[in-house]
Amino acid sequence: MLAIFDFHDADSVTSSGFAIDAQPVAIGDAINFSFFIAAKKATKVRLEYAIDFVKTNGKRNRKIFQIFESTLKAGDSKWYGARNT
Numbered sequence: 273m274l275a276i277f278d279f280h281d282a283d284s285v286t287s288s289g290f291a292i293d294a295q296p297v298a299i300g301d302a303i304n305f306s307f308f309i310a311a312k313k314a315t316k317v318r319l320e321y322a323i324d325f326v327k328t329n330g331k332r333n334r335k336i337f338q339i340f341e342s343t344l345k346a347g348d349s350k351w352y353g354a355r356n357t
Contacts (some may be wrong), residue, residue: 275335276277279293282292283312283319284312284313284314284315285309285310285311285312285344286310286312287307287308287309287353288307288310289306289307289308290305290306290307290343291305291306291307292304292305292318293305295355297323299325302341304353305321305343305353306351306352306353307317307340307353308349308350308351308352309344309349309350309352310348310349311345311346311347311348312346313346314343314344314345314346315343316341316343316344317340317341317342317343318338318340318341318345319322319338319339319340319341319352320336320337320338321336321337321339322334322335322336323335323337324335330355340352350357
């Protein structure tokens with residue numbers, strides 16, 4: 273599906289330095305996470321994170337949040353660190 277929107281070159285981006293301050297996270301808790309990405313060549317990038325949770329009926333569910341979407345040039349890098357709830 274992502275290829276339809278021109279997101280098909282995952283090997284062109286590297287990530288490093290991922291850190292998170294809380295695991296597991298309870299409903300209502302805030303989390304802080306950060307990471308670094310770098311583009312090896314020009315590419316379109318979409319970054320997301322997902323939170324999995326267990327519903328009252330015992331089934332697992334996932335909520336996906338978009339961090340950002342951008343076109344990076346070769347050699348571009350970005351540090352991402354934010355407070356998310």
